[in-house]
Amino acid sequence: MSTDLNTATFRTAVVREPSGPDSIEIIDVPVVEPGPGEVRVRVAATAVNPVDLGVAGGFFHSMGLIDQPEHTGLGWEFAGTVAATGPGVDLLFGARVAGLVAGFDRDFGTYAEQLVVPAADIALVPDRLDLTVASTVPLNGLTAAQILDLIGDAPAPSGGSRLLVTGAAGAVGGYLAVLAQDRGWQLTGLARAEDEEFVRGLGADFATQAEPRWDAVADAAVLQEKGLALVADGGIFVGVRPGAAPPAERGITSQAVEVHPDGARLGELLTRTASGELPARVHAVLPLDQVADAHRAVAKGGVRGRYVLTP
Numbered sequence: 300m301s302t303d304l305n306t307a308t309f310r311t312a313v314v315r316e317p318s319g320p321d322s323i324e325i326i327d328v329p330v331v332e333p334g335p336g337e338v339r340v341r342v343a344a345t346a347v348n349p350v351d352l353g354v355a356g357g358f359f360h361s362m363g364l365i366d367q368p369e370h371t372g373l374g375w376e377f378a379g380t381v382a383a384t385g386p387g388v389d390l391l392f393g394a395r396v397a398g399l400v401a402g403f404d405r406d407f408g409t410y411a412e413q414l415v416v417p418a419a420d421i422a423l424v425p426d427r428l429d430l431t432v433a434s435t436v437p438l439n440g441l442t443a444a445q446i447l448d449l450i451g452d453a454p455a456p457s458g459g460s461r462l463l464v465t466g467a468a469g470a471v472g473g474y475l476a477v478l479a480q481d482r483g484w485q486l487t488g489l490a491r492a493e494d495e496e497f498v499r500g501l502g503a504d505f506a507t508q509a510e511p512r513w514d515a516v517a518d519a520a521v522l523q524e525k526g527l528a529l530v531a532d533g534g535i536f537v538g539v540r541p542g543a544a545p546p547a548e549r550g551i552t553s554q555a556v557e558v559h560p561d562g563a564r565l566g567e568l569l570t571r572t573a574s575g576e577l578p579a580r581v582h583a584v585l586p587l588d589q590v591a592d593a594h595r596a597v598a599k600g601g602v603r604g605r606y607v608l609t610p
């Protein structure tokens with residue numbers, strides 16, 4: 300094990316009584332050394348996502364998905380450098396990495412100066428990819444890839460299998476639009492009128508209103524029942540509310556994704572981001588101290604690209 304650390308604590312953003320941006324606190328917590336198979340990362344960048352607003356606002360506490368006695372950690376994705384490694388980990392001190400920390404019910408998050416994670420959950424960041432951009436890939440890139448695992452390959456890959464992606468101008472939707480084409484789907488992105496250029500730039504057709512009878516719908520805009528109504532009889536619906544897929548009807552398969560870490564797949568997504576194949580969108584970079592401002596700005600809606608915090 301190696302370490303560069305002289306201080307015994309680090310700063311992290313948490314909520315104790317979640318009630319929105321004003322309830323976010325930055326506290327000092329003890330440094331934890333990595334165990335077998337783990338890595339301690341010095342976080343350089345961590346992205347603000349809609350799920351973080353739900354945690355800070357108490358939405359997931361009220362659903363019974365979070366039950367932390369003292370505080371709940373914020374943040375799901377990060378990029379940084381390796382600060383220490385546990386036994387059995389073959390990563391160099393200072394290596395540039397990115398990763399996902401999934402699950403709602405935890406006292407730590409990626410909005411932090413440091414983080415201990417399983418080495419299997421992270422991936423090396425290509426040299427030509429900035430850590431700020433890299434921090435925006437893990438959560439939504441993996442979510443899109445795992446939605447497509449649920450949907451599967453186009454039944455008629457030579458053309459004609461039609462997939463509608465709702466919220467195609469968002470983070471999950473943008474990745475879906477590109478990755479679905481790898482699997483043979485003929486893709487249409489449902490998005491706001493002002494997002495037409497972005498969606499078409501991903502190689503997708505574009506719509507602001509969708510007619511029914513799609514072979515599959517990937518519902519990144521959380522339309523839920525309205526999204527399911529757009530699926531043809533016997534088709535496929537995949538939503539983004541874990542455990543809350545709309546009830547199936549008309550022979551439709553209705554599921555919801557629950558993203559999980561996958562270091563190997565993340566490595567592929569980071570490589571494709573570095574090459575420009577996948578969208579890379581950072582709206583603004585703010586210091587961790589301004590986390591509440593970032594949450595307020597995202598809550599207003601209409602932001603394209605991520606707010607990224609630098610601890």
Ligand SMILES: NC(=O)c1ccc[n+]([C@@H]2O[C@H](COP(=O)([O-])OP(=O)(O)OC[C@H]3O[C@@H](n4cnc5c(N)ncnc54)[C@H](OP(=O)(O)O)[C@@H]3O)[C@@H](O)[C@H]2O)c1
Pocket residue numbers: 348349350438439442465466467468469470471472489490491519520521538539540541555556557558600601602
């Ligand atoms: N289950 C999981 O494991 C998992 C993982 C990651 C994300 N998620 C969830 O997936 C959802 C999408 O995340 P994201 O990061 O992609 O969010 P995002 O970047 O905010 O994108 C959502 C997009 O949908 C658009 N939209 C909303 N309603 C629409 C409508 N009726 N018609 C057209 N476009 C519409 C939004 O436009 P406006 O901004 O103009 O409203 C925005 O462009 C979130 O609810 C997130 O929590 C779930």
